[in-house]
Amino acid sequence: MIDVPFYVWVLTLAGTAGLVGTAGLVLYRGAERAGLGWRRAVGLGVGSAVLLGGWFTASGVIAANGWYLNRPGRLPGLPITFAAVLVVLLAATRIPVVARALAAPGMLSRLELPHTFRVVGVVFLIMMALGHLPALFALPAGLGDIATGLAAPFVARRIAKGTGRRTAVRFNVLGMIDLVAALSLAILIGNHVLDVTPSTQAITQLPLALIPTAAVPLLFTLHITSLWRLAALGRTRHVTTSGVGAGLGYR
Template sequence: MWIIILAAGSGMLYSTTMVARNGLIAIGKSPRKANRLAVGVLGSLSAWLIISSSAAGWGLYKQSERGAIPWVAVSLTAALAVMLFFASIKPFGELAGVKVASGLITPQMYRVVGVVFLILFAVNELPPVLAISAGVGDLAIGVYAPIVAKKVASGESTGRLFNTLGLLDLLNVTIITYTLSPGPLTPFQSAPDASAMAVLPMSILTTVAVPLAATLHIKSIRAVRLGD
């Protein structure tokens, strides 16, 4: 499980970094400056991965042990807000066009990591409604990502639908995870519950991969719009 998640997470971070680098060069930034900014992207994402993993290792994401505050949801939301902010300001806010949009779709191929949801379902560590919807949804997005990226690069208008479906999949997983997690504010109880999503290694997906994937989807949609 650890190997699958770390391999997919590392691949997604590296792929995102290369997309940022190539996009910056495409809008006229020098390779040296693009490399420097790309290293900053990789460093920032890696730092958040380490911080979030440390928090999970210390048990800070276990809602039942930390009162009523859903720290996983807080971390996810904060990470998403920060990522969207930096994606919207210069120089990253200037990235536009179908080539950029296509590149931003490519890292989604690592969503095939969704197979871990099905593995946890098979060993009765996640509720069926979460494991099956998240597993199948992520696998579908991951498999089709390279295909859609190629079509978007050639000028086909399939990116908006793909990105919308990808965002809906992430939203669905987030809502189900929250509603089936233990804690005083969650409306439903299930056996098994979604507490596995708040501990390592699954917390890496919840607090790092989900906000990054959502940012890539939103930025890809915006890149096409800005390029029109």
């Protein structure tokens, strides 16, 4: 087991807690703006935060028992977990009350805000400096996350002003590419397809295991949902230009 410094634990747990809390707040605000009422809005916001927090906790227990470690004869835990959680989260966006909240006015800009916590990707650079992660993984993953996290509030602000559609598309596409590249490198290096030293074993253990198994599926879902909303906006703008119907608006 790798000895992870206390401050890396603090950064990782603070980032994941912030991500969960902000996602819950985004759904609460969306439900409120959608006219679902204060009680249902609170229920959706708190309920989603509790469920997401529950999975983060469960994933921590799984990691603590070594079930994400790459071992001969065992199915790769990280990609399977990522895919399973992503499918569940995408399916959850189709639940009627969630779908209404996600379609509320102003939701597109709010969906970008949780990405701010990706600045916690600095932990990859720290672990690289300590000799626990390879530069081939840590540099693109860490720098990509930090750049995305720093850009998120500015992108959200532009969208809220109604001037950031193209910026939002680029932000979400590049954000997804960053996540896919980081996860792919982690898997390839962890399974010695790319043989570098050190390996990416550190991200199969706590606290870093929380990032690919819980945080990344949630962030990916936010990106996909944002692109769905942008596509819907584009279709409605086309109809409006033709003189039929009304636009969705960015806010």
